Amino acid sequence: MDGPEVINFASVESALNAALESDERYQRENNAKFRAVHQRVASYEEFRDIVLASHLKPLEKSDVTEAPRKQPWNSVFSATKQKDTVGCEVTECDAAAFQPRTASEFQRGWRRLGGKVKDKYHCIISLGGPKLREIFNIEIASGLLGEFLIIMAECMQPGDEADVLAILQGLSQTCRFSLNVSFLDQAERDGCSQLFARLLDVTDKQAQIGHTGVGHDGALEHTTETREKEKYYKAFCDAQTAGDGIDVEKLKDLMQCYDVKTQPFATQLDCITQDS
Numbered sequence: 001m002d003g004p005e006v007i008n009f010a011s012v013e014s015a016l017n018a019a020l021e022s023d024e025r026y027q028r029e030n031n032a033k034f035r036a037v038h039q040r041v042a043s044y045e046e047f048r049d050i051v052l053a054s055h056l057k058p059l060e061k062s063d064v065t066e067a068p069r070k071q072p073w074n075s076v077f078s079a080t081k082q083k084d085t086v087g088c089e090v091t092e093c094d095a096a097a098f099q100p101r102t103a104s105e106f107q108r109g110w111r112r113l114g115g116k117v118k119d120k121y122h123c124i125i126s127l128g129g130p131k132l133r134e135i136f137n138i139e140i141a142s143g144l145l146g147e148f149l150i151i152m153a154e155c156m157q158p159g160d161e162a163d164v165l166a167i168l169q170g171l172s173q174t175c176r177f178s179l180n181v182s183f184l185d186q187a188e189r190d191g192c193s194q195l196f197a198r199l200l201d202v203t204d205k206q207a208q209i210g211h212t213g214v215g216h217d218g219a220l221e222h223t224t225e226t227r228e229k230e231k232y233y234k235a236f237c238d239a240q241t242a243g244d245g246i247d248v249e250k251l252k253d254l255m256q257c258y259d260v261k262t263q264p265f266a267t268q269l270d271c272i273t274q275d276s
Contacts, residue, residue, distance in 0.1 A: 028054045098123040106135050110144070121155035124148060125163050129170025136174045145171065145180045146188030149258075153195035161202050164195070165251070172257040181259050189259075196260050199251060 032054035036047045098113075100106035113119050124132065136144075148171065152164050171177065184192065 025055075098126070100135060103135055103138070103141055107141055107144075117151055118155055120147075121151050124151070124167060125160060128163065129166030129168070131170075132167060133170035133173050136171070138174075139176045140171065140174055140180050142183070146184050146191070149184075149188055149195055150191035153191045153198065156195070156198060158202070161199060165199065165247075165254070168254050168258070169250070172254060177257070181257075192258050193260055196251070196255055196258070203248060203251065 029051050032051045033047075036050040039050075041047050041050065098109050100109055110120070110123075113123070127135075148167070152167070156164055174180075
């Protein structure tokens, strides 16, 4: 007669736990499938991702409060403080290192700059109009034209007018340029108008200084000299010496290319043309 059968409780427990775990997984994934169907996901990949991530659980409050903190409380202040110490070096390095050859390379590097508006301005100024025309010969990527216009309107400095004008001209010679202009939103159109208004203002001041502010010795008369006039006078003289003065007729043509209404600036354009 055989002896009593010995029950392996460890094996039974292991099998029971495996069965419970399998049943729990089935219920969890089945519920996830119903949720995915209810959400009307757009593709099978999204459906599959929801099912595969069904075991994940949201963090509890204790998981956040009791965990050791590995970042500063005020990350914005820390980043700003660090940026202040090396601000000029970073701008120069970014502009020097930013030398894309194709539109895709430009977009990758442009995205890395994030919201650094001044760095972006220095980058496009360092590239110049001819290089940008070469990069975007086929087409300017969606949204970039409007961003260029807003950045230049915000960051243009005295003495940069000829470079900005060359960039505007280079971009206007790319394919499908008129189509890109038609897609500009209102904020981008406002930035474009502001940019041309600044260029006209600088041209007007330079023309006035060149017409009335220069004495026989080539210096401003001391009776009317101001810091602002000195600034624009220096930019005017430097541009004239380098042969980079703003061409009013070219400016008018570019305003038409960029669909900027010339009527609000008609009086100013007439005065500039007469002074020049």
